[in-house]
Amino acid sequence: MLEGLQGSQSLSRESDGVMALMPTNKGMLSQAEYDQLVRDLVNYLAYTTEPKQQVRSELGLWVIGFLSVFTILSLLLKKEYWRDVH
Numbered sequence: 001m002l003e004g005l006q007g008s009q010s011l012s013r014e015s016d017g018v019m020a021l022m023p024t025n026k027g028m029l030s031q032a033e034y035d036q037l038v039r040d041l042v043n044y045l046a047y048t049t050e051p052k053q054q055v056r057s058e059l060g061l062w063v064i065g066f067l068s069v070f071t072i073l074s075l076l077l078k079k080e081y082w083r084d085v086h
Contacts, residue, residue, distance in 0.1 A: 002038070003027075005027050005029045005037065006029065006034050007026045009021040010022055
């Protein structure tokens with residue numbers, strides 16, 4: 001499906017021995033258009049696998065904030081309790 005849009009490529013060896021893909025015939029889209037199409041497709045597939053990820057990320061920030069405040073309060077309470085012991 002994507003080959004018709006990108007065009008055919010073949011593997012060739014460059015002068016320094018590095019293997020590279022070289023286009024053999026032109027596709028229906030330019031390189032920039034093809035890259036944008038693939039980027040959009042990958043982002044769409046990532047969203048469909050985990051649509052609630054954005055909500056979980058935002059909630060995670062609130063949880064980290066709550067835990068930070070709770071940790072500070074716990075440390076202050078510990079200092080208050082142990083003040084008479086030391």
